[in-house]
Amino acid sequence: MLPPYLQSLNEQQREAVETLEGPLLVLAGAGTGKTRVLTTRIAHILGNHKALPSQILAVTFTNKASYEMRERISSLIGRTVEGLWLGTFHSLCVRILRRHAERINLKTNFTILDTDDSLRLIKQIQKAENIDDKKWPPRAILGMISLWKDRGLGPDQIDKNNLPNQYGPKNPALTIYPIYQERLRILNAVDFGDLLLHCLTLFTQCTDILDFYQHQFRYILVDEYQDTNIAQYLWLRLLAQGHKNICCVGDDDQSIYGWRGAEIANILKFEHDFPGAHIIRLEQNYRSTPHILGAASGLIAKNTGRLGKTLWTEADAGEKVFIKSVWDGEEEARYVGDEIEALQRNKFSLSKMAILVRASHQTREFEERLLTLGIPYRVIGGPRFYERLEIRDALAYLRLINEPNDSLAFERIINTPKRGMGSVALQNLHHISRSEGVSLMASAYKIIETDELRGQTRNTLANFLKDVDRWRQQVSFMSPSDLAKMVLDESGYTEMWQRDKSPDAPGRLENLKELVVALEEFETIESFLDHVSLVMENSSNQNVDSISIMTLHSAKGLEFDIVFLAGWEEGLFPHQRSLGETGLKGLEEERRLAYVGLTRARQRAYIIYAVNRKIHGSWQSSLPSRFIGELPKEHVDSQTAVTALSSNFKIRDVTGPARYLPTSSGKKSLSSASSFNKFEVGTRVFHIKFGYGQVIDAHGDKVDVDFEHSGLKKVITSFLEKA
């Protein structure tokens, strides 16, 4: 008799769950239930008492995925599970490093720096080393260093004769990398990449520790294997050498993190790395309609070097992928907003819809439109709570209390609120810090013993140091939440915002309160800071039914009934920068991204492209994305012709920018009988804003309507419904 959780699986899924011994690679296409396989597998291992929770190591791509997996496992086996090693690579590495950091010359209370801090640090180094930050922006330097780290290379492991980059041999990242690592050590801090790198160092240098974990983890499971980078791959391979029970789930067609060092090659050489590996393919798609699946499959077939899967489904045909051409970004947002409202009227819930964009700045126009329409939305992966100015300041206070050598935190708050410690005083501290190789805090202690600073500045600095000392002494007597509240009050930070007359000051005070509340859930400041640096989702996940806006990258692993794919234009998607340097490789990754986007949709997918787009304040005309042309005709419903006409009409409306627009190209004058015939003269129509009315004149997709309440208006047919 099969346990109930196995009964509902198909043959391949069940095989993937039940093959418990030896290396296993599950090649799972989009929407084939790979996450389900992973959770069921863990439940199965636990249910059969094959292993204790602590003997299972499961790696997911996001923290959110971990939470969801944990919940599903609990519901499958009917009880909560404690002690699983379930998390992202990063969170698992933190867990290990917090135990053993001192073995590799790192203090266990290290701070985890985010990208912002890393950039500031690099900038400081560039200044000190006289490296032009115009020619070599810190972002580029950090990108280079991160890439090395993603490949598992420390500063002393770089092959100077074989630099894998486009910047050439004079690349200052080479100089900066060792200095950067040394500075991090002084700060007692690590960056994202270090988490993996230090963990690797730990495993290779301390064989007893590696032994211990190799023994402990009897079952290793990895989700989204196609997006592991070399460092993560090495990490996994080391740990898997013990029991060799590693189960990786992935889809080469959904590899979209090549730019971050992910290697599809990892999935291709799995058999080689783990001899005797078993391979299972999941090809039955349970998510999308055949039209959506057909469009996506046709698109991805243009890529070369695929492992190749043939997805199929038993679902009913459903609707074709809908392609819509619009005049510009504004109309795009308007169109999407109107569709959303129409769908809402048909009882679709907002939480089942998503707007997916290529680049995060595209979210803005949609946000504005949804705000005016009063449609609740949330931007996934957008500006986050913990990235707000006031929260970062407050966190800096906590960081400094937790680790006084965290100079970046020190620098952030030494003059916030204003204490009269200006740039001159700070430069003095930096000078000492650099020449003696100590932190800013330590430099401050030194300088107040001297006459380097003016009397008053010296006093304020001395007082600040006393304050920090006092706060540090309270750590063991107060809860993190109470301590934070006290620190914010005593430092004058709260007061600073209370005095501030600007309109956003009250909101900031609210956020600070929210931070204090959030802290209540944590036992130590350190655990809270870990949470902040590793967990990215917005804390304000209200229960309001709302539509999601996000980038295609953030949409990975998610699914929605209705998906709006916006901005499918050459240059934007595929993005110009992905084409330039990496050529075909870049293009294929963009195509996989398009594939990921399409396959998020269960019932209906819209693809939208604008004929004109504003870039850096000036208008540019754009061509439809080549991906649109690559979609099999039988699976799409295109309205290109309608829009060509609409462009001509709209030029009259656009006053300034219209000058820069090209005259319409011949290609778009193809006619399709579909949409604008619907609204012939005399048709009774409904308009969202103007209500009911009658068409009195029609030209192209623009019609004159006599509305019962609003009078004569010229409107676009896409706003209209037949009444």
Add this chain to the structure above:
DNA sequence: AGATGTACCATTTTT
């Protein structure tokens, strides 16, 4: 020290 003004350039994607 801090506030105000001006010139310049550009972020594609994120654990």
Add this chain to the structure above:
DNA sequence: TGGTACATCT
């Protein structure tokens, strides 16, 4: 277009 780095002002 809008953010930010630097220069100049009070």
